[in-house]
Amino acid sequence: MSGVPLFWYLMLSFGLFGLGLVGVMRRRNPLLMLLAVELMLNSANIALVGFARQWNNTDGQIFALVVMAVAAAEVVIGLGLVVAVFRQRLALNVDEMSSLKG
Amino acid sequence: MAEQIIFVIAAAAALMSGALVVTLENAFRATVALIVTLVSVAVIFLLLAAPFVAAIQIIVYAGAIVVLFLFVIAYMGDRPAPGLEDRLAPYQAFTWIFVIALIGQAGIMLANSNLVGLYDEPAATDDIGSPEAIGRAFIDDYIVPFEATSAILLVAAIAAVLLAKRGVNFEGGR
Numbered sequence: 001m002s003g004v005p006l007f008w009y010l011m012l013s014f015g016l017f018g019l020g021l022v023g024v025m026r027r028r029n030p031l032l033m034l035l036a037v038e039l040m041l042n043s044a045n046i047a048l049v050g051f052a053r054q055w056n057n058t059d060g061q062i063f064a065l066v067v068m069a070v071a072a073a074e075v076v077i078g079l080g081l082v083v084a085v086f087r088q089r090l091a092l093n094v095d096e097m098s099s100l101k102g
Numbered sequence: 103m104a105e106q107i108i109f110v111i112a113a114a115a116a117l118m119s120g121a122l123v124v125t126l127e128n129a130f131r132a133t134v135a136l137i138v139t140l141v142s143v144a145v146i147f148l149l150l151a152a153p154f155v156a157a158i159q160i161i162v163y164a165g166a167i168v169v170l171f172l173f174v175i176a177y178m179g180d181r182p183a184p185g186l187e188d189r190l191a192p193y194q195a196f197t198w199i200f201v202i203a204l205i206g207q208a209g210i211m212l213a214n215s216n217l218v219g220l221y222d223e224p225a226a227t228d229d230i231g232s233p234e235a236i237g238r239a240f241i242d243d244y245i246v247p248f249e250a251t252s253a254i255l256l257v258a259a260i261a262a263v264l265l266a267k268r269g270v271n272f273e274g275g276r
Contacts, residue, residue: 003223004149005221032129045143058236076259
């Protein structure tokens with residue numbers, strides 16, 4: 001027995017996802033919520049790449065790369081929103097930012 | 103044996119620094135803890151026969167996304183939220199209880215599932231993680247998602263330029 005079975009990679013993935021979930025629920029600063037979302041996306045990538053190895057298939061790694069590109073786009077827009085809110089001298093608190101206006 | 107030792111070290115580093123990411127009050131320190139998590143996850147990718155994904159993880163995440171976070175935190179300065187009392191603060195322990203219960207459920211469900219080869223010694227893989235294999239898979243099978251990704255990145259870049267323009271006003275319109 002020299003390798004690590006898939007089970008442990010999936011448990012690591014679950015653990016990281018749970019930590020990200022805790023972060024999203026605890027934090028009230030949108031910047032720190034984005035950090036927690038990054039944790040959750042990484043845990044999903046671990047599961048995808050783990051299954052890719054398990055079934056000797058490249059597809060899971062392709063999905064992981066696409067997830068990374070989407071994560072980059074999400075961070076760009078999220079941080080753009082954070083900076084725009086900051087410029088308005090509004091409090092960076094997601095409970096306060098509750099009004100939608102077109 | 104070596105793989106197991108490296109896995110335990112990388113997984114422990116990822117989980118501990120991940121816990122720091124969600125608990126540290128200082129945004130700068132939380133972001134630096136995220137770097138440790140991302141590098142540990144890159145090590146996990148190397149163990150999973152995915153060297154290209156590991157390299158992209160370091161370059162895109164630790165190299166670009168985290169630097170973007172650090173720039174924004176440095177731009178905004180260390181400004182605490184003025185006088186906001188969190189009404190839900192006394193109930194934060196429930197967050198941990200709920201999430202631990204959720205992860206426990208997921209683990210029990212996984213352990214009881216009849217997934218093929220869940221506990222087996224991982225079989226040797228072919229060349230699935232090299233840049234060549236990934237490039238071939240993108241061009242042969244996943245050309246449409248590949249092009250859609252480029253469209254998403256273009257839209258994100260345009261949105262960032264629009265949001266960063268001065269004069270965007272949330273409360274009173276433009």
